[in-house]
Amino acid sequence: MSHTSDFPTHWVLTLSCPDRPGIVHAVAGLLAEHGGNITESQQFGDPDSGLFFMRVQVTSTATRTDLVTAIEALAPRFDLRWHLDVAGRPVRTLVMVSTAAHCLNDLAFRQRSEGLPIDLVAAVSNHTVLEPMADFYGVPFHHVPVTKDTKAQAEARLLALVEELDVELVVLARYMQILSDDLCRRLEGKVINIHHSFLPSFKGARPYAQAHARGVKLIGATAHYVTGDLDEGPIIEQDVERVDHSRAVEDLVALGQDVERRALARAVRWHAEHRVLLDGRRTIVFR
Structure with a gap:
């Protein structure tokens, strides 16, 4: 019937x-x-x-x-x-951060003022630096310290929060910790990371310094799904900014942060609007 x-x-x-x-x-x-x-x-x-x-x-x-x-x-x-x-239902989202504020601030602002279809139910950080920002936006803040000896307990706490808060999407908004293979498998297709370079170039530490040393003409950022292979998950969005020889490393960092927040916001929006479908190691994005 x-x-x-x-x-x-x-x-x-x-x-x-x-x-x-x-x-x-x-x-x-x-x-x-x-x-x-x-x-x-x-x-x-x-x-x-x-x-x-x-x-x-x-x-x-x-x-x-x-x-x-x-x-x-x-x-x-x-x-x-x-x-x-x-369509348009806000996706319950947990944001993970360390000390860089630009991506958290951008996502929270877009949710509040631009209709980004997410519901920020928690911010999790291994530091307390961004707790005032989370409080300003009314996002519950959870300090979960991570050391080599406590990594397993920290990830268990994260999974508990995901379960308790019915989290549908985890965003690594410049969270400077590597997730374990087991955690990546358990949250497959539900974790988006912003990488502060134009993958696959300049992986690892100090990518802007690496880019400066090579005299790049374009800097960029890559938003991708997280897998057990470091910085090699399916790419959702990339963005670039043109630079020249006059730019110092500090200039690249400032420009790069702007590129990062733009790329991450688009990736999160497309995911929340169900515009991203996985096709093996790559994505199909219906914009």
Whole structure:
């Protein structure tokens, strides 16, 4: 028996599956059968992986239960991997920081003033420097010190917070600690990092000093999903700034921080809007 609500809900459906004819027709038909009006639709077939990716926004008076039941019935026919959510719902987000303030400040400001669809439920830091900033934005602050001997306990505390707060996304906003392989596996596809260089160049310590020493003409930042391979997770967004020989290391750092916050904000927004789909070691981003 089909049920409807009094007012339409704006849904976002994402899916991936082996590429073959008839996928778009079947999905569009299913949505039409449930009174759906498609407001946005994007598709991509990857000739390298043989996978098909799709993102659809649709308004419908059908209930979530009816939509889920219909999609579950269709999924085996195409071997679908799919996700359904309310479009624009703020994603419960935990931000991890150390002492650099620019990324935390930018995300919190955008959430408050620019409609970034996240709900900052916690800030976790191995220092206390940014606690006043978190307090200013009304974000609960958790000081979780990390040493070589306490790393396991610190990560256990992080996982406990993720569970307690029903966290959907973890953002490493210049968190200067390396997550363990086990933690990366447990949070796979749910952790975004901002790396302060244009990967894969200049990994590791002091990337701007490395870039300056090589006389680069472009500096950049890379937002990517975190995996057990350091700074090699699937890339979501990159941004660059042109520089020349007159710039000192300090200039590159200042410019780089601006690039970092821009790239991270776009990556977080696209993830929260369900515009990023994983395709092996890379991403499909429906902007």
